Amino acid sequence: MASVALARLGEERRNWRRDHPPGFFARPEKTASGETNLFRWRCSIPGARGTRWEGAFVPLTMEFPREYPAKPMKCKFPAGFYHPNVYPSGTVCLSILNEDEGWRPSVTVKQVALGIQELLDNPNEKSPAQSDAYVTYTTDRAKYERRVREEVAKYPPPE
Template identity: 40%
Template structure:
């Protein structure tokens, strides 16, 4: 069985599992039924956060080497967040390639592991919306604003 066949079977199984047992906070489906490597997501802003009440669209693009390599995630809705680049790309540890970080910022256990699923990825992103990592921002301006908001509004 080829690597791409294995990854497509795994992705189809995860899609079926999410349809059978939906997870609160997001929904997921294929962009096009003929391509299991391109998923669209709808993420609900978590309660008690600046994003509460919002609905945010995103895409997950999986490599044929999945689950050995992580997917890429990009918000297609505008989202102002310290860990989301202005083009929508999500910067979160579990979506970084496996192994040691060449800059020494993340441990290998924080980065991509083949045990991650669509569910664990999206739940991590929802957690990121609640608790940004402002020490390693992808969007410096959003990180500065987050620190000001946190200082004045959340204390």
């Protein structure tokens, strides 16, 4: 299966280079020996304009299994990232990343990145992953907004 995954990831990389959303970043990591590791990508998800997340450029790691694209990648923000649909470990809870829900082998890196950007400002109340952020989001929106502004400040634009 790894050869299928490598072929698909090579295609994803070429497609991303040709056509990726403005402000987004996604690139396979380099190994200690300088080789490209297509199974682990470093990304940055910008907060969408006109949203409470505008101005943030949040680092994200995409880890692809050897069974990709039959199985979805895992996407992780930094541990402790404050959001109702992000586990304390940083793992993003999104239906298109769930093998038993919305994942389809045709889902692309670009679609996942855009889905995560959309999730930032539009949490899914039916799929909480972090109790503190979820409770605050559902009970005290002003406090949630203040906390999001603190989070945005942690992830300024790259220089």
